[in-house]
Amino acid sequence: MLSLRHRFLTLVALAAVLLCIPADSQAADGRLRGVVRDTSGGGIPGVTLVITNQATRTVQTVVTSADGSYSATVPAGVYTVTVSLKGFGRQSRKDVEVGAAASTADFALEPRGEEEITVTAMKREETVQDTPVSVTAPTEADLRSRGVDDIE
Helix, strand or coil: CCCHHHHHHHHHHHHHHHHCCCCCCCCEEEEEEEEEEEECCCCCCCEEEEEEEEECEEEEEEEECCEEEEEEEEEEEEEEEEEEEECCEEEEEEEEEEEECCCCCEEECCCCCCCCCCEECCCCEHHHCCCCCCCCCCCCCHHHCCCCCCCC
């Protein structure tokens, strides 16, 4: 029969071996981080990042902080990262590898006009940029202060 001391040492050795074996066969989580900037180099807050695992198609969404930075903990793997914000062009990056060490994916978004104004003052359609005369668009408050009540 085994002595109490021998049983204790056997249990300690078994526990040490079990602690060295990963709890599951999946890869460890990694960290994806970066900064989303505008064309002047300033960080853009409130940008939505959609992080999609290319193998499993699982999706995680994060939003940039006040300085334009973001950080997400995701399982190790290969991802597609898409960034978008109203008023800026959408941007995607494929094959972003995330491992046990932190991975970085920075983005630079370019402003995009939401609307195009068509001017017909020259009897033909033109954009504001192509019109050879000055074009102003008064606000509602300006019109009301000038006594304008209706379109006529």
